[in-house]
Amino acid sequence: MEQLLLPNSANSTPLTTLGFLERAAAAYTDCPSLVYNNTTYTWSETHRRCLQVASSLSSVGIQRGHVVSVVAPNVPSMYELQFGVPMSGAILNNINTRLDAHNLSVLLQHSESKLVFVDHLHSSLVLEALSLFPRDTKRPHLVLIDDDAAASSTTTTSPTVTVDFIDTYEGFVEEGDPKYKWVQPRSEWDPMVLNYTSGTTSSPKGVVHSHRGIFILTANALIDWAVPKLPVYLWTLPMFHANGWGYTWGMAAVGATNILST
Known part of the structure; x- marks a missing residue:
């Protein structure tokens, strides 16, 4: 009998909150x-x-x-x-946007x-942090997030380092395959967040x-606060703070409308 309870590919799938998004696209499509x-997206989008x-x-x-x-x-x-990143x-x-360049450099x-996705409001901070890298340390690639910017160029210069952004975020979206088969964790113990x-x-x-840890954290948050289906969730907590307490993924599980404000 004990042998029947052992996990195998037929009865055990690694726990991951990434599946919440796939379900949201199917269950809460439009x-x-x-x-x-002035921007609104649906769950399928x-x-x-x-x-x-x-x-x-x-x-x-x-990789x-x-x-x-x-x-x-x-x-x-x-x-x-x-x-998108863990997928x-x-x-x-x-990364906390309130860090100074020294601490940001240490973390990177x-x-x-x-690779670092950098909002245009914080590009100078990130460039300063990269300028503090030792000469023999490889710097990460940069992708510019310009949701609010009327940026005319993806190249920024600082006094000590010149960095070419390899793309903008929207460029990344446009160039990607919408039918991409996302990378599922081999084990629910695989790292997802640092x-x-x-x-x-x-x-x-x-x-x-x-x-697994993120899945349990998210499920606990939804249960503890008795979050209903299709809520409207106003983001006042920065998502960089403890991953938004798991509500980034949890809102997909319940088909929420995320109201974003900077």
């Missing part, structure tokens, strides 16, 4: 997923855009286990990256981040969360 200023981002990440060499960082406020791309197999690293070097402590008493420390 329901609004994101509202930001959000699902498609996340797949395209994951596809583009794979096309530039991002399972690589770290991809995000420095951005609560804009649509920030929400999409909570799914490529990479580990999501949301310690995490060995391969966060850092605030470093108030010493240097910041990395905190790794597994797919």
